[in-house]
Amino acid sequence: MLFLHDLRIAIRSLWRVKTLWFTVALTLALGIGANAAIFSVVRAVLLKPLANRDESHLLYIRQSAPGLGVENATFSVPEIKDIGENLHAISKLGTFSTIGFTVVGLGTPREIPAGVVDGNYFDVMGLSPVLGRLIGPADDGQNAPGVVVLTYNFWREAMHSDPNVLGKQVRLESYSGARSATVIGVLQPSVPYPVATEIIANVVTSPHHLSATMVTGREHRMTEVFGRLAPGATLDSARAELDTVYASMVKSHPEVYKSGDRYQISVKRMHEQINARANTILWILFAASGLLFVIASSNVANLVLARTVRRESELAVRSALGASTTTLRRSLLAESLILCVSGAVAAILLAIPMVKVLAKYASRFSVRGSEISLDFSLVWFGIALAIIAAVFLAYIPRLPKADSPQGGLTGRGTRVAGGSTRRLRVFAVTQIAASFLLLAGACVLMKTLFVLENTRPPFSSDKVLAVNLPVMNYGKTPEQVRLFYHDVERRIATLPGVEQVSSGFSVPWRDEQALNIAFTFAAQGARRADGQDFRANFRSVSPGFFATMGMPLIAGRDFNDDDRDGHERVIIISQSLAKLLYPGQNALNRKLWWTDGVMKFIGISQEPRRIIAVVPDLDDENLIPSPAMTVYQPVDQEWSSGRLFVRSKQDAYQLVPAITQAIHQLSGDQPVEKPSTLGDIRAEVLAPDKLNAVVFGGFAAVALLISVVGVAGVLAFSVSGRTREFGIRMALGAQRSNILKDVLVDGAVMACIGVGAGIVIGAAATRAVDKYVTALNQPGILAFVASALVILLAAVLASAAPAARAARINAVEALRTE
Secondary structure, X not given: OHHHHHHHHHHHHHHOOHHHHHHHHHHHHHHHHHHHHHHHXXXXXXXXXXXXXXXXXXXXXXXXXXXXXXXXXXXXXXXXXXXXXXXXXXXXXXXXXXXXXXXXXXXXXXXXXXXXXXXXXXXXXXXXXXXXXXOOHHHOOOOOOOEEEEOHHHHHHOOOOOHHHOOOEEEEXXXXXXXXXXXXXXXXXXXXXXXXXXEEEEHHHOHHHHOHHHHHOOOOOOEEEEEEEOOOOOHHHHHHHHHHHHHHXXXXXXXOOOHHHOOEEEEEEHHHHHOHHHHHHHHHHHHHHHHHHHHHHHHHHHHHHHHHXXXXXXXXXXXXXXXXXXXXXXXXXXXXXXXXXXXXXXXXXXXXXXXXXXXXXXXXXXXXXXHOOOOHHHHHHHHHHHHHHHHHHHHOOOOOOOOOHHHHOOOOHHHHHHHHHHHHHHHHHHHHHHHHHHHHHHHHHHHHHHHHHOOOOOOOHHHEEEEEOXXXXXXXXXXXXXXXXXXXXXXXHOOOOEEEXXXXXXXXXXXXXXXXXXXXXXXXXXXXXXXOOEEXXXXXXXXXXXXXXXXXXXXXXXXXXXXXXXXXOEEEEEHHHHHHHOOOOOOOOOEEEEOOOOHHHHOOOOOOEEEEEEEOOOOOOOOOOOOOOEEEEEOOOOOOOOXXXXXXXXXXXXXXXXXXXXXXXXXXXXXXXXXXXXXHHHHHHHHHHHHHHHHHHHHHHHHHHHHHHHHHHHHHHHHHHOHHHHHHHHHXXXXXXXXXXXXXXXXHHHHHHHHHHHHHHHHHHHHHHHOOOOOOOOOXXXXXXXXXXXXXXXXXXXXXXXXXXXXXXXXXXXXXXX
């Protein structure tokens, strides 16, 4: 009951200093709420177990070729067979190939991301159905009927959890042909990997996967491989066994695995592979939130201790009137509890929307972003910390004793304040050091964002509309498919507001899989110093593509309608490739031919091709462009289309309804999807970098604001404690400007010490992190200097109000008060 009485008195007391109450509660809310939200993300993405059975036994196997600059070369069917036949530490392999299907029979026809798997895949992955069954060994083989499994999210969102979906007949269209299939099941909720697929089908649904070129082509790689550890086996034993088997395979086929390409194999646990992209960024974000918590805690300690010191006279009076030390401690504890608990409650209210924002942020780095919700375990932990902090803040201050001279009323409050001020300065310096680290990190991200924002492609991207127009070849010959795209281009070219129309195989910055196609080649009169073949990106485009993009030819002519199958094979190359092949020479009319072994498997001739033009570099993969080594082929000679490009004279989006109508007049079931300007596509790709800068910049801004409050509070407290000193100095002739300068210098000194401590801590942390994280952008001198200047400026501004107050002290009034 006594403590309840103390709580009521504490509430009345704090209500008189509402600004302090609000500041402490908000500071704690930011510290605890940010940490709870970010830990929720870290736990859901990095720490939460997968839904897969015995996930610790689930492996991801990768082949790479550093000599070719290929991080993930995937595997071919012969390679998978060679590896799988000689493994003992890995009990079974499962395969997955990414493919784009246009699905007819599940609502409006549309192109969706899909996967083609073998009969072992789901068993190896340790997944189960929530409806029907999954693909098994009986679904393998060329004579097996086509079957499809829907992912849980697709079934729930696109099919509205319809239980009658089982048994539905669908048609799956791909670039290699069309096949029918039956829906046999719905997959349990799980992490989609390696891509966010919506349906998964058996191999027979993809004609290309059944072709002899796919089955026998060792260099025809397009399959991901997963494995499951055998009972009693370890990851190290599996790695050693894979290395041995792979080395034997490489040795047996020197014509495929050239020494300069440096082919190699690696294996890691599936959980680690899924988190690879998100791991670094989320742990850095968690560290940033930890710094914010340190800053918030230091500031709260500052404010509460400063209030306690200011109340020394009041506490001395209460002690002189008979209040025991226990009574005084209890009253301080009541105030601290109210401050800290109110902050913890506010933290919960703040953490809930923060988690929603961070979940969208995390989804750009991890496929597990959709699983995130607020983890209340850290919220309760934060509340427990707040209560401990309340006890700490109540029992740390020294209290006056009734048996001291005059019950503590000796007029020595300023001397007591001197020791307290030193403690407060330590807290303020801690805040400044942590704020400096956050600011330096934010500066790196801001610099990256600035470079990205100011880097522009070599054409006006806002006027170019890209539309997905997937190939529909059911009941059509290749010639009919080709003529359909010609008809589409001709019809859209006549629409009002259209300046130019063309087609191609991939959309810049969006079609990641198609943009990752590169092949080796040789060129007439050109030779590399190491004797190896050249390598270039492969692009298939129609006549008028460069005019649509607004890229004038540097030399030569564009493709035309005569550049089709059966005529002379021609190509256009990028400017950087021309300079590499023929420095200081004319590249036109030189011959180039593909030497990559995969060509014979994908229907592209290795005949010589004449260079008819050179165009400016278009790095359609990276936002910060690098020299583009690109070879463009006319789509009518080889390969296929599937993407439409329209240059508009007006707002490009106003053309979408007319374009859709024109295409549907030619083919009623033709999907017309993802209409977007290249400018908006580029902005979408840029979004993760913007989010990085906004999130870290937000942390830095909040940390700086809290630090400013801390510095201002320390100096205000210092000024109140030095009132007598200032009065005496002014009585002895000191100028107000001198008093003002002293307080400003005091704030600047604290800032300098904090910045110095931040530099030392940052350098030590950088060396420690470098041992584990290699791809981390380190703050440069500019980031450190900019952060230091911001901190110093903020400290001077925070010092201005206490300094002005000190300069306005009336000497007579100050001495009379003493």
